[in-house]
Every structure is written in C-alpha cells, then in structure tokens.
Amino acid sequence: MTESWSGSESADDAEHADRIVSANSDDIERAAEAALRPRRLEEFVGQPVVRDQLSLVLHAAMNRGATPDHVLLSGPPGLGKTTLAMIIAAELGTSLRVTSGPAIQHAGDLAAVLSSLTEGEVLFIDEIHRLARPAEELLYVAMEDFRVDIVVGKGAGASAIPLSLPRFTAVGATTRAGLLPAPLRDRFGFTGHLEFYDAQDLERVILRSARLLNITIDQDAAAEIASRSRGTPRIANRLLRRVRDWADVRGSGHMDLAAARAALAVYEVDELGLDRLDRAVLHALCTRFRGGPVGLSTLAVSVGEEPETVETVAEPFLVREGLMARSPRGRVATAATWQHLGLVPPADGATLFS
Numbered sequence: 001m002t003e004s005w006s007g008s009e010s011a012d013d014a015e016h017a018d019r020i021v022s023a024n025s026d027d028i029e030r031a032a033e034a035a036l037r038p039r040r041l042e043e044f045v046g047q048p049v050v051r052d053q054l055s056l057v058l059h060a061a062m063n064r065g066a067t068p069d070h071v072l073l074s075g076p077p078g079l080g081k082t083t084l085a086m087i088i089a090a091e092l093g094t095s096l097r098v099t100s101g102p103a104i105q106h107a108g109d110l111a112a113v114l115s116s117l118t119e120g121e122v123l124f125i126d127e128i129h130r131l132a133r134p135a136e137e138l139l140y141v142a143m144e145d146f147r148v149d150i151v152v153g154k155g156a157g158a159s160a161i162p163l164s165l166p167r168f169t170a171v172g173a174t175t176r177a178g179l180l181p182a183p184l185r186d187r188f189g190f191t192g193h194l195e196f197y198d199a200q201d202l203e204r205v206i207l208r209s210a211r212l213l214n215i216t217i218d219q220d221a222a223a224e225i226a227s228r229s230r231g232t233p234r235i236a237n238r239l240l241r242r243v244r245d246w247a248d249v250r251g252s253g254h255m256d257l258a259a260a261r262a263a264l265a266v267y268e269v270d271e272l273g274l275d276r277l278d279r280a281v282l283h284a285l286c287t288r289f290r291g292g293p294v295g296l297s298t299l300a301v302s303v304g305e306e307p308e309t310v311e312t313v314a315e316p317f318l319v320r321e322g323l324m325a326r327s328p329r330g331r332v333a334t335a336a337t338w339q340h341l342g343l344v345p346p347a348d349g350a351t352l353f354s
C-alpha cells in the first residue's frame with residue numbers, strides 16, 4: 001500500500017487539485033468538506049482497524065482520567081487524517097488546536113503555540129514531516145517531558161529557562177511517514193495507518209454525504225460513483241457533487257445510475273476512476289512505445305506534460321492499480337493496461353510485462 005503514495009503525492013502537487021480525481025483539495029473544496037466530516041468515531045466509515053485501536057487508546061485514557069498518548073496518523077491524501085484528529089478531540093470532550101509543519105517557521109512559533117495550550121487539549125500538527133529541524137527538536141522535549149526550554153540571551157551568556165507545559169495530546173498527520181525522523185516517530189505512543197477504502201465503504205461514505213446534502217440517490221448510482229473514486233473518500237464526495245450538478249441541470253434532480261454514468265462521462269472519469277491524463281499516458285505507453293520500457297521524460301513529453309506531473313499525479317494510482325509498472329529501464333505496460341484500453345499487445349510479446 002505504501003509504494004503508491006510514499007513517493008510524492010502531497011502538498012507539492014496541490015496545484016493539481018483542480019483535477020477531478022485528484023486526492024488533494026483546495027480552499028473552496030475544504031469548505032465543502034467541512035460540512036461532510038464525521039464528528040464522532042462511530043460515524044467514521046470504514047478503517048475498522050484504526051478505528052478500533054484508536055477507540056481503545058482514547059477510552060483507556062479516559063477511564064484512567066489521564067491524557068492519551070500522542071497519536072500519529074499516516075496515509076495518502078483524502079483518507080480522513082484531519083477528520084480523525086477532530087474526532088479525537090471530540091471524543092475526549094476537549095478542544096483542538098490546529099497548526100502544521102509549514103506554518104511553523106521557527107522553533108519560537110512552536111514554543112508560543114505550546115505554551116498557550118491548556119490542560120488536556122489536543123494539538124493537531126498537520127504535515128508534520130515538514131516541520132523545520134529546530135522546531136522538531138523542541139517538540140521532542142515537549143511531547144516527552146511536557147516542557148519547553150525558552151532560550152534567553154545570545155552567545156555565551158545565553159541560558160535556557162525551562163517552562164513546564166500542561167499535559168496535552170499531540171496528533172500528527174503525515175502523507176509521508178517515511179520522512180519522519182525516528183526520534184519523532186518514537187514519541188508517538190500510537191500510530192494509525194489509514195488504508196485506501198474498498199468500494200463498499202466508499203458507497204457508505206457517499207450515501208452518508210448524500211443524506212447530509214439532502215440529495216436522493218439510488219444505491220446503484222452510489223455504487224457506481226464509489227467504484228470510480230480511487231479508494232478515497234475525498235474523491236467520492238467530489239464526484240457526488242459533480243453528479244448532483246448534472247442531475248440538477250440536465251436530469252430530473254434525482255440521482256440514478258444513468259445520471260451518475262452520464263455525469264462521469266462528461267467529466268471523463270472512466271470505470272476505474274482514470275481521467276483524461278491517466279488514459280493519455282497509458283495510450284502513449286501502448287501505442288507509441290509498444291508498451292515500453294520508456295523513460296519517464298520521454299513518456300511525459302509525448303502527452304505534453306511535465307515529467308513531474310506524470311510522476312506525481314498520474315503514476316501513483318496507475319501503478320497501484322497494476323495498470324503501469326516501473327522497471328529499471330523505464331515505465332512498462334502490463335496485461336491490464338492493454339486490456340483496459342481495449343488494445344491488443346504486440347504479437348512478439350517481447351515488451352509485455354504482467
């Protein structure tokens with residue numbers, strides 16, 4: 001599961017959030033998402049393992065009247081890390097303070113946040129892998145000893161004044177757990193790994209969102225949207241909104257299977273959730289390069305894109321779905337690629353990987 005996203009899908013490709021099947025979100029979308037976030041653990045669909053583990057961690061701490069261990073949430077964009085952080089605070093009946101790695105430029109910024117915490121609060125640090133090193137070191141001490149050392153003065157005359165902090169729970173979120181230094185990772189008592197959702201769970205996400213948005217949708221339409229959502233609730237919710245648009249403007253307002261299919265055809269999202277760019281890449285790979293191997297930049301040029309776009313935006317999902325493989329000599333098509341495009345692989349089979 002990790003290989004498909006540990007590489008590069010994250011804030012770096014936020015500029016591709018306008019792509020309908022992007023797992024990233026922009027500001028406008030975040031507002032739409034806020035309305036759909038589950039507020040309590042029991043409303044949170046799927047992820048049974050993480051949900052169960054987290055429930056134990058939280059309830060055990062509450063029974064003891066203590067603050068729970070620090071929690072690290074890792075997984076690809078759009079799977080529910082921010083949602084879970086909010087749920088943790090809600091379950092504990094406490095407030096949530098939100099910051100993020102990129103927002104903390106200096107250790108002093110973090111010291112200010114930490115010293116303003118109140119007893120039992122949850123501090124959410126999004127994109128924690130992007131914290132600057134000095135801030136990270138300050139965080140180690142804060143998480144372990146509930147203390148920050150405020151440095152006063154400069155040079156030889158500088159001294160550190162320890163300031164003790166109230167007990168708090170840090171919740172870190174990262175799309176790239178691999179980038180976290182071991183000392184930081186070790187200070188989290190519990191790490192939850194979010195996995196891609198199966199179609200059934202996504203269908204439940206869609207039905208739940210439809211209910212909240214006051215739209216009526218047939219179950220088979222929800223299933224159709226779910227199967228094209230790349231295992232990601234954020235994409236499922238987005239496709240649901242686009243299908244609603246179609247149903248309102250061109251249909252009867254009711255979302256049935258025909259409306260779902262017609263809307264997704266307009267947005268060029270195919271049965272597997274591939275969009276135009278994904279298919280262009282696969283098409284070029286098969287028809288221009290006989291299924292590869294072909295170098296990333298050559299492949300990117302042939303579809304008129306930057307190599308980085310192909311690598312970070314299209315490739316992770318294609319590789320995860322087995323529609324493309326990476327080999328030491330370049331990108332190659334698999335049997336599934338030819339099949340998905342309805343093409344016949346070259347007869348000599350020399351370039352065929354499966």
Ligand SMILES: Nc1ncnc2c1ncn2[C@@H]1O[C@H](COP(=O)(O)OP(=O)(O)OP(=O)(O)O)[C@@H](O)[C@H]1O
Pocket residue numbers: 023024025032033034036037038043044045046047076077078079080081082083084175205233234237
């Ligand atoms: N288990 C779930 N049940 C219902 N809705 C969910 C679930 N997980 C995520 N969502 C929905 O998907 C959207 C995206 O979730 P969220 O913002 O928590 O993702 P994230 O993992 O924090 O993504 P990023 O890495 O981009 O920050 C939210 O609007 C939320 O409503």
Ligand SMILES: [Mg+2]
Pocket residue numbers: 081082083126173
């Ligand atoms: Mg988030």
